[in-house]
Amino acid sequence: MPDLNDIGEDIVKSFTAIAKGSQLYPGTHPAIMTPLSTVTAIIKEIHKKREVVIFGILNGLLHIEDFVFYDESAVVKRFISQLEEKNLVSVSISRGFTSDDLLEALSLIANPDPSLAQTGAIRKELKKKDIQSITVVYVDEDDILERAKKVHSEAIDVVKATFDEVRLGQIPRAERSRKVVKDIVDIVFTDHNAMLCLTMIKDYDNYTFNHSVNVSILAIAIAKSLNISEKDINEIGIAGLLHDIGKTLTAKSIIKKPGKLTEEEFMAIKLHPENGVEILEKMRDISTNVKEMVHQHHIHYNKNGYPTVPADFQLNPHATIITTADTYDAVTTLRTYQAPVTPKDAIDIMLRFEGKHFEKNILRKFIEILGVFPTGSFVRLDTNEVALVTKQNVDDFESPVVKIVIDREGNKLTDIVETDLRDTDGADGKKLKSVVSAVDPTFIGINIVDYL
Ligand SMILES: [Fe+2]
Ligand SMILES: [Fe+2]
Incomplete structure (x- = not known):
């Protein structure tokens, strides 16, 4: 890895030259091309050792990775003020970026258009241009874990309120679920690690609510890694949040029963996907997609689960994403009748059901997100x-x-x-x-x- 003590200043010089040039010339101009190819080569060199190169502001000082610019030259100062004007704390460049991606990001940072100073504006522009290798973090989202914690507990409140309404015979509103899922999706897109860590918090007293939120988060993370459209990802999140809503109609004595269920009790539990759909039918603004996922979350990929369906039944393509997230959260949680298994063991168990309960591609992606030693374990x-x-x-x-x-x-x-x-x-x-x-x-x- 190149020594940043020697080249840190060169990187910033190139950044500012590209940023400035981008406001004056077309991208092919030598005033841009020369520093752009220099800095692209440097970053690619660093990428040999590091997946992501992060630069940004920490305590008012510019840093690139661990290297901090204590001596502020005029270029460094100028670059800091450009980042500050856009309310950015950091910019991350991932492996696989192209010099065009970098040029685009730097020209957005240098662009004086005041609308680009709003939180999220540059991210939106990068997304519009389908640039995934460069991500930004804004000042007010700096502490992603704090934000994630807040959204996680809000989501638990939403599930609790929704389930309570069903128990009271009311028809729950879907807006709250939609809003909180959107917040989860935002965080997962910014940094899924923060959100995944939170799924490892197991609240034994509030198992059902906590489980619902965890399934939503895990399903969103899987969907994101499968490059599913944002609209579908939001629906997958809602389905995750409400997948067990039908259990509100199952007797509490059965849900909380320690030990093995009788045949009859198990029959009662098995009704929850269909009961769930019935509840969702009454709610306004719940899409068919969401209803199908809730209905099918125990059918399994090989269609041997419940409710029973004919062999030619067409599963919703996203249903087994919920199944995968659901199983993982269930087996890693301690419950009255079950000791928890470690996340690593859970994955080993799930691999035995690859192609049976779980679709191979989805399960593999999930394992990839969690890693060999899952985040939060x-x-x-x-x-x-x-x-x-x-x-x-x-x-x-x-x-x-x-x-x-x-x-x-x-x-x-x-x-x-x-x-x-x-x-x-x-x-x-x-x-x-x-x-x-x-x-x-x-x-x-x-x-x-x-x-x-
Ligand atoms: Fe379920
Ligand atoms: Fe579940």
Whole structure:
């Protein structure tokens, strides 16, 4: 990786030259082409080691990755003020970007049009041009995890209120679900890791509500990775949120029963997809797509689940996304009748049902998002430390980004910093720390909530 001490200034110089040039000349002008090809080559070099190159402002100082510009030259100052004018805190360039993508992003940053200073405006423009390799974060969304937490708890409130209304014999409104799903989709598009971490918070007392929100989040994350249209992703999110709404009509004694269900009780449970559709039919503005997904979430890919359907039944193409998210959340949760399995074991179990309960492509994508050691799970390192997985490294799933929460002597840590397990010892290139195994947090008395 090139040493940013030497070339940091060159990168910023190129950025500002491209930004300035883009407001004066066509993209083919040498005043743009020369710095553009220089900086593209530098970033591609960094991409050999890092999946994403992030530059932005931290405590008023410009940084590129870990390199901070303490000495502010005129170019650095100018670049900071351009980012500030657009309310941006960071810009991330992912592997696979093209110099055209970079030119587009920098010209948006330099464009004096005041409408581009609004939160989300540049992201929208990049999306319009189908540029996925460059993403931006705005000042007011800086703490994505805080935003994610807020939306997560709002979503739980929405499900609770909706289910309560059904129990009281009222017809719930769909707007609230739609709005909160839109917020979840926004966050998943900005940084799905933050939202995925939250699905690992298992609230045993509010299982059904919590489960509904988790299924919605996981289904949205899968749908996003499958490049499904945003309209469909929103519908998948709503279906996830309401997939078990039919359980409001199942006797509480059955839902909460510890231990094995009798044949009769199981029959009663099996009615919940159809009951769910009946409820959704009465609600306004619930699309056929959503109703089909709710109806079909237990039918399974091979159509051997419930309700029983003829062999030639056409499954909604998104139904098994809900099935996949639903199963994963259910098996990783401790319930009265079931010990939870670790996320890693859950994936192993689910792989046995690939092509049966789950469609192969969907399941594979899901595993890819979660990683070998899923985001939000705990792992033991070869240093005997215990860590929480906070982010996947797509170029190396075995070495995610983690927060070490228990030191090698077994003490819980309070000062927690993120560690990238790809980091190597400069001398021999060996990884400093690596994952040995998944850890069940209930056995070592740790709770994910304390570390987010
Ligand atoms: Fe269900
Ligand atoms: Fe469910």
